[in-house]
Amino acid sequence: MNQKQKNNFLIIGGGICGLIAANVLKNNGIKSTILDKGRGIGGRLATRRIRHSEETIGVFDYGMQFFAVEDATVQKWLAQWLAEGVVTEYSHQDIDPETSYYRGVESNRSLGQYLAKDLDINLQTRAINIKSSDSGWTVATENGQSFQGDRLILTAPIPQFLTLLENSGIALPSLIKSRLEQVVYHPRITILALLEELSLIPASGWLKLDDSCLASIACNHKKGISPQGFAVTIHSTPEFSHDHWQTDDGIIAEKLFNLASTWLGSKVINYQVHRWRYSHPKTVYGESFLALDNPGSLILAGDAFSLTPAPNLHLTLEKAILSGIKAAEYYGGV
Ligand SMILES: Cc1cc2nc3c(=O)[nH]c(=O)nc-3n(C[C@H](O)[C@H](O)[C@H](O)COP(=O)(O)OP(=O)(O)OC[C@H]3O[C@@H](n4cnc5c(N)ncnc54)[C@H](O)[C@@H]3O)c2cc1C
Known part of the structure; x- marks a missing residue:
């Protein structure tokens, strides 16, 4: 008490x-x-490990991927996180070359862990x-x-x-x-897929997909947070997520792996399906x-x-x- x-x-x-x-x-x-x-702390700043074997461990950012900051007050917080090496710039030709984006250095959850220091957390x-x-x-x-x-x-x-x-x-x-x-939120079905070999996702490690079922695909290994595993995060679109909320995990995985095969380019050796009922506000x-x-x-x-x-x-x-x-x-x- x-x-x-x-x-x-x-x-x-x-x-x-x-x-x-x-x-x-x-x-x-x-x-x-x-x-x-x-x-774990951080809510939708979420990172998970899948241990496949002694040598193969996937680390997945499976919620928030990266963020931009426009507000002057938030920029002051960001400046401190950058100075302390908690976040790093993660700029992207793929999305918008004009904007600076940021992500957690070790993982996105590590920003939550940093903010939790010296707080009373249960x-x-x-x-x-x-x-x-x-x-x-x-x-x-x-x-x-x-x-x-x-x-x-x-x-x-x-x-x-x-x-x-x-x-x-x-x-x-x-x-x-x-x-x-x-107030309405988008749902999001996300797959954490551990591959046998390195994916074909571009070197930046993230790609927005112009597909009715797939929203984006990220290679956590290329991002540098998953050195011991070819860990890929697949975000489906809100529409796909809504339509497949009750669908069996195996069926969802098969569909999304087929659709993403061009970017996966390798056998999936382990996976988990995560359902975000409240991904982000609509x-x-x-x-x-x-x-x-x-x-x-x-x-x-x-x-x-x-x-x-x-x-x-x-x-x-x-x-x-x-x-x-x-x-x-x-x-x-x-
Ligand atoms: C898949 C996905 C991708 C995203 N991508 C991006 C992105 O690229 N860029 C971006 O800027 N944003 C992104 N977002 C959105 C961003 O992650 C969220 O807007 C932000 O993290 C929300 O923070 P929050 O503190 O408001 O809520 P949350 O992080 O959801 O925190 C709420 C907390 O409340 C806790 N909680 C709920 N009920 C109870 C209870 N009864 N008792 C105790 N605890 C409770 C939960 O466990 C949770 O930790 C993404 C979100 C998701 C899910």
Whole structure:
């Protein structure tokens, strides 16, 4: 059980939004505790290993691939990550030679790990009930723990926190609830494929595909994060993902491997299929965060909280970062 402190924040969600919020609070001398249901920190900044044998281990960035930054405040954060060697420039003729893109040096999850340093993080801790009282918020978790804080920031994708609020018996004002319910996310089926030999993906390690089923294909070995395995990440399109959500993994894999065969150029020796129900927002809430004072001090934030939808996928992470900054500043007195 957590010790209650003055101005203590609880943050549900250890994706980039929650991590940035916790860092802004920390920089202002305010303590926070992050709860995340995942096994690793970072949310959709996701990296996974597939160990095929002693010698062959694939490392896959299978969520966010790379990002651009337009906002001046986020550029300051980026400058620090570059200076500390956590992210690196990852520019691409294939997408847009005019824009600078960035990715994690060791992996994309390593940016999450870097931001998590010196924070109070509880992984594999799924919030199942939140309750407000005169003494603040109490969050009950699936593993039987209870956390207390004066203020609560929720950064899970909107449908997930609407379910959490409903299960907790918390009714939102009807206008706000209906605006939140209208926010829609794209689904994404992703395959992590370990190849016998090096893929035929261009040397940069990433390729946008002009296909109704395949969105992009990435070679993590060529990117430099998977030295012991020819690890390829295949992102299907939202349309394919929607149509095949219930389809058997084996059938999905066969279809996507056939379609990607020109770029794979090798036998697949191991694979996993991952379903992202909430990959990235199709529509947004229209504000950088949502603060509610009744019941209790509650803030909703995340990548779907922005004034306008990201103009392209690679500017989505920035929306989550900005939302985290603004959410923390609202109560953090910055
Ligand atoms: C396949 C894919 C490709 C992408 N590609 C790009 C790209 O190239 N460029 C780009 O800029 N963006 C990309 N994005 C989008 C980007 O990754 C997201 O916008 C960003 O990471 C969202 O961060 P977030 O903190 O808002 O949410 P998340 O990262 O989803 O964090 C929310 C966290 O809440 C946790 N959580 C949820 N419910 C609970 C609960 N009840 N209790 C405890 N914890 C809970 C989750 O485990 C999760 O860690 C991509 C996303 C995906 C999935």
